[in-house]
Amino acid sequence: MTAHTHHHVHEHELSKTDPRVKLLAAKIKKENHKPDALIEILHTAQNAFGYLPKEVLVYIAHELKLPPSRVFSTVTFYHFFSLKSKGEHTCLVCTGTACYVKGAQALLNKIESQFALKPGQVTTDNKLGVAVARCIGACGLAPAVVIDNEVQGKVTADDLINSINGKIATI
Ligand code: FES
Secondary structure: OHHHHHHHHHHOOOOOOOHHHHHHHHHHHHOOOOHHHHHHHHHHHHHHHOOOOHHHHHHHHHHHOOOHHHHHHHHHHOOOOOOOOOOOEEEEEEOOHHHHHOOHHHHHHHHHHHHOOOOOOEOOOOOEEEEEEOOOOOHHHOOOEEEOOEEEOOOOHHHHHHHHHHHHHOO
16 A cells, blocks of 8 residues: 555656746745745746646645645635646647747637637537646747647647647547
8 A cells, every 4th residue: 555655656756857847946946945935836836837736736845845735725725726627638828928929829729719719618528628827937949838748849830739639539
């Protein structure tokens, strides 16, 4: 049982190459790992991930030396935080300044015309959800999106639709 739990934790470790994780780490460092900065750090995380994945909360708790229960209860207390992504697959479109300038809106328009989805919505079969982020830490690759956990940079509207179709086709 214990061994299994350990394995489970390992499986959900954050990817060190994920620009969102780097962005979050930089924010935590900037705040000197101060527990007082928890809310602000949670905002940064949600703006990068579109919601607050469990492994991100565990990571934040660890970095601020707070009990995970404290971080989870803070998140559930404030209605502006969300613990869930919508849909079996998610397409997170970065609409931060750099990505916006490079055409993030055109990506959202294409998604809307192809799948009839606006940010925050999910298809009726729950296969695909669309969310927006405010910066995923990959500004040099603008416009950037994250499909499931895969960051894609300099994406065109057609590439994006192809990747999404590829994801939703695999079960
Ligand atoms: S603004 Fe999109 S990655 Fe920074």
